[in-house]
Amino acid sequence: MAVYTDVGEGELEAFLRNYPVGELLSYKGIAEGTENTNFLLHTTTGSYILTLYEKRVEKSDLPFFLGLMQHLAHKGLSCPLPVDGKDGNVIGTLAGRPAVIITFLEGMWLRRPQVVHCREVGRALAELHIAGQDFAMTRPNALAIDGWRKLWDAAHPRADEVEPGLAREVDADFAELEKNWPKDLPSGVIHADLFPDNVFFLGDRLSGLIDFYFACNDLYAYDLATCLNAWCFEKDFSFNLTKGTALLDGYQSVRPLSEAEKAALPILARGSALRFMLTRLYDWLTVPDGGLVMKRDPSEYIRRMRFHRTIKSAQEYGLK
Ligand SMILES: Nc1ncnc2c1ncn2[C@@H]1O[C@H](COP(=O)(O)OP(=O)(O)O)[C@@H](O)[C@H]1O
Numbered sequence: 001m002a003v004y005t006d007v008g009e010g011e012l013e014a015f016l017r018n019y020p021v022g023e024l025l026s027y028k029g030i031a032e033g034t035e036n037t038n039f040l041l042h043t044t045t046g047s048y049i050l051t052l053y054e055k056r057v058e059k060s061d062l063p064f065f066l067g068l069m070q071h072l073a074h075k076g077l078s079c080p081l082p083v084d085g086k087d088g089n090v091i092g093t094l095a096g097r098p099a100v101i102i103t104f105l106e107g108m109w110l111r112r113p114q115v116v117h118c119r120e121v122g123r124a125l126a127e128l129h130i131a132g133q134d135f136a137m138t139r140p141n142a143l144a145i146d147g148w149r150k151l152w153d154a155a156h157p158r159a160d161e162v163e164p165g166l167a168r169e170v171d172a173d174f175a176e177l178e179k180n181w182p183k184d185l186p187s188g189v190i191h192a193d194l195f196p197d198n199v200f201f202l203g204d205r206l207s208g209l210i211d212f213y214f215a216c217n218d219l220y221a222y223d224l225a226t227c228l229n230a231w232c233f234e235k236d237f238s239f240n241l242t243k244g245t246a247l248l249d250g251y252q253s254v255r256p257l258s259e260a261e262k263a264a265l266p267i268l269a270r271g272s273a274l275r276f277m278l279t280r281l282y283d284w285l286t287v288p289d290g291g292l293v294m295k296r297d298p299s300e301y302i303r304r305m306r307f308h309r310t311i312k313s314a315q316e317y318g319l320k
């Protein structure tokens with residue numbers, strides 16, 4: 001669930017007076033999501049999302065995330081637009097939390113994405129990379145390889161509770177990834193969490209991207225590797241080559257990969273699987289059940305890490 005903070009009608013009406021969104025007609029909490037509290041608002045001018053940022057989002061990062069959404073939306077990418085307050089500030093305070101109003105995006109996320117959707121998401125990811133090229137602000141990736149090490153040091157002593165032998169297995173991965181992680185590939189603004197729950201579709205047409213709260217500057221091909229992990233594995237953990245081909249084709253139809261990026265895809269996919277395994281493992285071991293953060297199963301990403309260790313070239317992901 002993701003309504004961590006209750007908001008009363010009176011305080012919401014007072015908050016909305018600062019935004020050019022008309023009068024409040026109704027509002028309700030949105031159960032989906034992980035990190036923040038979201039409400040769906042209906043006002044006399046339309047529908048909006050109210051987001052209250054909970055403590056896992058650094059307040060100092062908000063200008064980057066919100067500025068990026070505004071930049072991308074103005075460049076024609078379909079993503080929510082944060083609404084500027086009448087006082088000139090996009091970020092206000094509600095129920096003691098930093099809070100914003102963003103435009104409502106039509107569509108729904110797909111529980112079972114198909115090949116056609118993988119192609120669309122590949123294309124949209126490349127469009128995002130290109131649209132972000134002249135965004136003026138930068139944000140280092142807090143979950144790049146150094147950040148993984150901190151999570152791993154915290155999770156290591158109890159990792160074998162999830163699966164016996166996991167600590168030793170991941171230690172070996174770390175050693176290899178730290179030694180071989182690519183550094184000189186094309187980089188810029190990446191989404192960094194473009195999972196199916198962050199991509200909306202209307203029928204088979206992609207209607208927009210949401211949840212830019214991990215966005216940062218890092219390798220473009222790393223973002224693509226994250227999508228391979230998030231979109232191209234089946235529930236039985238097998239890799240779907242047809243989906244991989246579609247995702248990579250869709251991406252390259254907008255932004256062709258360099259030879260160095262192609263060669264790096266296996267290690268990037270392996271590192272990305274480790275990154276999502278680690279955040280899930282950390283939450284699995286440290287967040288109390290029934291607490292404020294929805295826990296996701298790390299073992300799905302342990303399986304992906306094992307798969308990527310067997311891959312010798314990007315052709316095995318469907319690259320043509
Ligand atoms: N701009 C938007 N338009 C429509 N629905 C949205 C929008 N932003 C968020 N939502 C809804 O809120 C849910 C959680 O949003 P998300 O940004 O993923 O939260 P979190 O950062 O907490 O994971 C989404 O699954 C979607 O249902």
Ligand SMILES: N[C@@H](CCOP(=O)(O)O)C(=O)O
Nearest residue numbers: 033034035193195276280296
């Ligand atoms: N995509 C991550 C978790 C982040 O959740 P989101 O609701 O913010 O997309 C994972 O699957 O581990």
